[in-house]
Amino acid sequence: xxxxxxxxxxxxxxxxxxxxxxxxxxALPLFMLLIxxxxxGTTGEFSLAYFHKFFSKAYYMNAVWNSxxxxxxxxxxxxxxxxPLAYIMTIAKIKGSATVRILILISSMSAPFIGAYAWIxxxxxxxxxxxxxxxxFGFSMPDIYGFxxxxxxxxxxxxxxxxxxxxxxLKNVDNSLMEAAESMxxxxxxKMWKILVPLIMPTLLAGxxxxxxxxxxxxxxxxxxxxxxxxxxVLIFNEFISEVGGDDGFAAAxxxxxxxxxxxxxxxxxxxxxxxxxxxxxxxxxxxxKLKGIANLAAHAYVYLFTLLALMPQAYxxxxxxxxxxxxxxxxxxxxxxxxxAFSKVGDSIYNTFMMAxxxxxxxxxxxxxxxxxxxxRKGAVANxxxxxxxxxxxxxxxxxxxxxxxxxxxxxxxxxxTSVILIAAFVIRRLPYTIRSSAAVLHQVNDSIExxxxxxxxxxxxxxxxxxxxxxxxxxxxxxxxxxxxIITELSTSIILYTGNTRTMTVAVYTEVVRGNYGVAAALxxxxxxxxxxxxxxxxxxxxxxEVTM
Amino acid sequence: MxxxxxxxxxxxxxxxxxxxxxxxxxxxxxxxFTLLGPSGCGKTTLxxxxxxxxxxxxxxxxxxxxxxxxxxPGKRNIGMVFQNYAIFPHLSVSENVAFGLQNRKVAKGELxxxxxxxxxxxxxxxxxxxxxxxxxxxxxxxxxxxxxxVINPDVLLMDEPLSNLDAQLRVDMRxxxxxxxxxxxxxxxxxxxxxxxxxxxxxxxxxxxxGIIQQVGTPRDIYQRxxxxxxxxxxxxxxxxxxxxESGAEGEAVLHIGSSYSLAVPGLQAxxxxxxxxxxKISVRPEEFVLAEEGAGLTGTVVNNIFLGLSTHLVVAxxxxxxxxxxxxxxxxxxxxxxxxxxxxxLPGTVNVYDAAxxxxxxxGLDL
Numbered sequence: 016x017x018x019x020x021x022x023x024x025x026x027x028x029x030x031x032x033x034x035x036x037x038x039x040x041x042a043l044p045l046f047m048l049l050i051x052x053x054x055x056g057t058t059g060e061f062s063l064a065y066f067h068k069f070f071s072k073a074y075y076m077n078a079v080w081n082s083x084x085x086x087x088x089x090x091x092x093x094x095x096x097x098x099p100l101a102y103i104m105t106i107a108k109i110k111g112s113a114t115v116r117i118l119i120l121i122s123s124m125s126a127p128f129i130g131a132y133a134w135i136x137x138x139x140x141x142x143x144x145x146x147x148x149x150x151x152f153g154f155s156m157p158d159i160y161g162f163x164x165x166x167x168x169x170x171x172x173x174x175x176x177x178x179x180x181x182x183x184x185l186k187n188v189d190n191s192l193m194e195a196a197e198s199m200x201x202x203x204x205x206k207m208w209k210i211l212v213p214l215i216m217p218t219l220l221a222g223x224x225x226x227x228x229x230x231x232x233x234x235x236x237x238x239x240x241x242x243x244x245x246x247x248x249v250l251i252f253n254e255f256i257s258e259v260g261g262d263d264g265f266a267a268a269x270x271x272x273x274x275x276x277x278x279x280x281x282x283x284x285x286x287x288x289x290x291x292x293x294x295x296x297x298x299x300x301x302x303x304x305k306l307k308g309i310a311n312l313a314a315h316a317y318v319y320l321f322t323l324l325a326l327m328p329q330a331y332x333x334x335x336x337x338x339x340x341x342x343x344x345x346x347x348x349x350x351x352x353x354x355x356x357a358f359s360k361v362g363d364s365i366y367n368t369f370m371m372a373x374x375x376x377x378x379x380x381x382x383x384x385x386x387x388x389x390x391x392x393r394k395g396a397v398a399n400x401x402x403x404x405x406x407x408x409x410x411x412x413x414x415x416x417x418x419x420x421x422x423x424x425x426x427x428x429x430x431x432x433x434t435s436v437i438l439i440a441a442f443v444i445r446r447l448p449y450t451i452r453s454s455a456a457v458l459h460q461v462n463d464s465i466e467x468x469x470x471x472x473x474x475x476x477x478x479x480x481x482x483x484x485x486x487x488x489x490x491x492x493x494x495x496x497x498x499x500x501x502x503i504i505t506e507l508s509t510s511i512i513l514y515t516g517n518t519r520t521m522t523v524a525v526y527t528e529v530v531r532g533n534y535g536v537a538a539a540l541x542x543x544x545x546x547x548x549x550x551x552x553x554x555x556x557x558x559x560x561x562x563e564v565t566m
Numbered sequence: 567m568x569x570x571x572x573x574x575x576x577x578x579x580x581x582x583x584x585x586x587x588x589x590x591x592x593x594x595x596x597x598x599f600t601l602l603g604p605s606g607c608g609k610t611t612l613x614x615x616x617x618x619x620x621x622x623x624x625x626x627x628x629x630x631x632x633x634x635x636x637x638x639p640g641k642r643n644i645g646m647v648f649q650n651y652a653i654f655p656h657l658s659v660s661e662n663v664a665f666g667l668q669n670r671k672v673a674k675g676e677l678x679x680x681x682x683x684x685x686x687x688x689x690x691x692x693x694x695x696x697x698x699x700x701x702x703x704x705x706x707x708x709x710x711x712x713x714x715x716v717i718n719p720d721v722l723l724m725d726e727p728l729s730n731l732d733a734q735l736r737v738d739m740r741x742x743x744x745x746x747x748x749x750x751x752x753x754x755x756x757x758x759x760x761x762x763x764x765x766x767x768x769x770x771x772x773x774x775x776x777g778i779i780q781q782v783g784t785p786r787d788i789y790q791r792x793x794x795x796x797x798x799x800x801x802x803x804x805x806x807x808x809x810x811x812e813s814g815a816e817g818e819a820v821l822h823i824g825s826s827y828s829l830a831v832p833g834l835q836a837x838x839x840x841x842x843x844x845x846x847k848i849s850v851r852p853e854e855f856v857l858a859e860e861g862a863g864l865t866g867t868v869v870n871n872i873f874l875g876l877s878t879h880l881v882v883a884x885x886x887x888x889x890x891x892x893x894x895x896x897x898x899x900x901x902x903x904x905x906x907x908x909x910x911x912x913l914p915g916t917v918n919v920y921d922a923a924x925x926x927x928x929x930x931g932l933d934l
Contacts (some may be wrong), residue, residue: 472669
């Protein structure tokens with residue numbers, strides 16, 4: 016019911032505090048980035064020099080084209096690979112399909128750069144498969160470095176997202192729609208193209224956007240497997256970090272361009288998706304049927320092959336973590352050397368990750384409960400702005416948020432650079448949306464009259480919230496918090512910008528060990544990350560009673 | 567402690583749109599009062615103003631003459647039953663019912679006694695430890711009712727409480743609600759769009775349309791002497807027929823319907839214009855027609871007959887082509903065949919005569 020009483024109450028205060036938090040840790044840093052990009056670093060005068068430099072040099076434009084090429088290819092390829100996968104899993108009975116779904120989910124939850132380094136170990140110049148092929152068959156494998164490697168790694172990493180989105184949408188397609196089409200003699204591919212594809216189009220666009228943004232912002236993969244194939248995040252990182260000739264102002268300018276580009280893509284997708292959205296709920300969902308003969312074989316082969324490829328990097332990394340090492344080199348035999356080395360060399364990173372992720376997740380849980388409540392139940396101008404703020408991290412790449420925070424908080428009045436506070440702030444801002452979305456989804460199901468009932472029975476606003484509303488939304492909050500948690504511990508692109516010696520995280524440690532060629536330690540840490548991820552996911556399934564994750 | 571509720575020039579606005587313009591109404595202490603009207607008529611809005619969930623933009627709302635306009639909902643001592651029951655899904659039946667008492671800091675022993683007492687009244691004591699998801703719709707409804715009345719509220723507010731139940735359960739529940747309300751003796755405001763339900767439970771009914779009360783009266787009053795054609799057509803079924811009011815031989819008012827049917831209607835002489843005639847509309851309920859083969863009455867042809875067991879519905883096309891509906895007790899007559907010519911007389915004293923616009927019942931105030 017609209018027109019409920021508007022009162023200045025405790026919620027107004029909470030909204031104000033959260034709003035202030037977003038202003039300080041998101042709006043202000045982005046604004047500072049904007050300022051920095053338009054003012055000369057040395058003279059402090061207004062200048063378009065950075066932008067001129069960027070657009071006039073082929074070196075930079077090249078990176079832009081590379082990024083666009085990678086992003087568009089990855090997005091299209093992911094849809095082409097994962098769309099049919101979801102379709103097959105929906106219509107066909109696949110043996111062990113529940114396990115397959117969980118495995119695919121697990122594969123999507125790891126940090127992409129771990130995939131990159133695993134594929135180097137497998138298909139790189141001295142990778143096991145490369146050596147095996149040339150040694151046994153005298154066959155030389157195609158080059159894994161550069162564009163094709165990035166494409167392979169990101170597609171395998173991100174297509175599970177499309178798979179999950181499309182699977183969810185197909186579950187809501189009523190089978191009677193399919194039967195109606197068939198009764199009008201619209202069958203086979205024509206039925207798919209005319210009925211199914213349009214129905215799941217909004218979902219495909221939403222999933223596509225997510226893949227696009229992730230691929231666009233990913234920094235670790237091109238850095239490791241790109242070998243000189245520069246994409247924009249690599250460019251920004253180099254400009255910002257590099258010890259010689261690093262230029263904050265120029266990095267800021269590139270960041271601004273990237274954000275403008277990302278926002279444009281986001282709005283475009285929203286515009287298209289809104290025009291094509293249908294609300295569906297299936298009374299008779301499509302039931303998977305047992306296929307016959309060659310079709311059955313092909314379906315199983317496709318599903319299993321994809322799952323195998325998607326899991327291969329993590330599995331292989333886990334395998335190498337148990338290999339005996341001698342210095343940096345793997346030797347015959349198995350041992351826990353790598354784990355011992357990991358704990359002694361970079362044990363602090365494990366502690367840091369747990370400490371910071373735990374603090375982050377506590378803040379996220381509290382904030383998400385409050386924000387979800389304010390945006391769902393207290394609609395208004397301020398709540399709308401808050402809603403937009405919470406969406407921004409979907410669009411702003413992590414490395415850019417990192418840079419923005421750093422240029423804002425590396426000087427008085429608030430010096431946070433080098434502390435764990437700045438990392439925690441970045442984690443909270445970036446990973447809050449998962450928990451908010453999950454909490455808000457539950458809250459949308461809670462009818463307003465439930466709260467009104469409590470209030471009419473004499474409960475205060477706060478008592479109603481804690482006794483009635485929170486218990487009802489808690490399952491969604493925890494489910495979302497677990498996803499936030501997993502995405503925090505596997506986060507790299509912000510941490511790599513913000514970390515210092517004291518605040519190194521596990522992903523940063525993996526990255527630096529890989530760069531140094533210390534594959535054993537990297538593998539041990541990665542495997543630890545994977546193990547935590549799997550345990551967290553199992554916990555998620557148990558708590559939410561669901562078998563899927565919405566990102 | 568029950569209260570009387572008074573609305574004095576109450577105004578509700580959403581932005582610039584006035585939803586309820588200056589409404590006045592008095593509900594008596596202990597009364598079962600129903601707000602009835604089509605969806606969007608403002609009945610729920612009005613109820614929520616009593617509850618305190620909607621703000622009041624003008625006028626005064628009083629409980630026993632105490633102005634309540636700005637008293638927050640939790641301080642009004644109301645019990646409310648929501649359309650979707652709004653049972654707390656994470657609390658058991660007795661925890662749901664105890665919630666309001668806990669907010670009132672009722673001592674443990676007394677709390678338990680009152681919860682059990684009320685669960686007994688609404689006849690769900692055997693389910694007291696169940697979780698809501700294991701209850702049927704009717705049982706949830708009883709929990710909602712128990713939860714609302716256990717706090718001894720001054721006013722019980724019910725917002726379409728039966729609309730989510732199936733037909734048979736709806737009848738059972740409305741009887742239960744009426745019985746419990748009588749037992750507890752609490753002032754009750756009930757919102758519904760179902761006129762039959764309203765008549766079954768209410769002491770008095772206010773029929774609303776577009777934020778304006780069309781008529782306030784007992785169920786019988788509203789059914790038999792509707793204030794205007796809207797009320798006549800909204801409550802029950804009726805046939806609206808154009809007619810002419812003329813002065814008879816002795817100055818009495820005579821109603822001319824169709825080409826040949828005349829009916830004396832005492833007490834309407836004052837409505838005749840100086841010209842001695844007035845165009846009017848009459849409303850005749852299907853059961854107020856007496857069907858005959860011949861004699862005085864409207865003539866027509868049966869075009870449809872529907873046997874429904876208890877009664878038989880006939881559709882008769884009049885001379886001018888207008889179709890009217892007639893209800894006969896099935897037990898008393900044979901089903902009349904389609905195509906038969908019949909005459910329809912109107913039961914003496916039942917007819918309601920309206921002005922040409924249908925806004926005023928000319929019979930109103932006259933005895934039935």
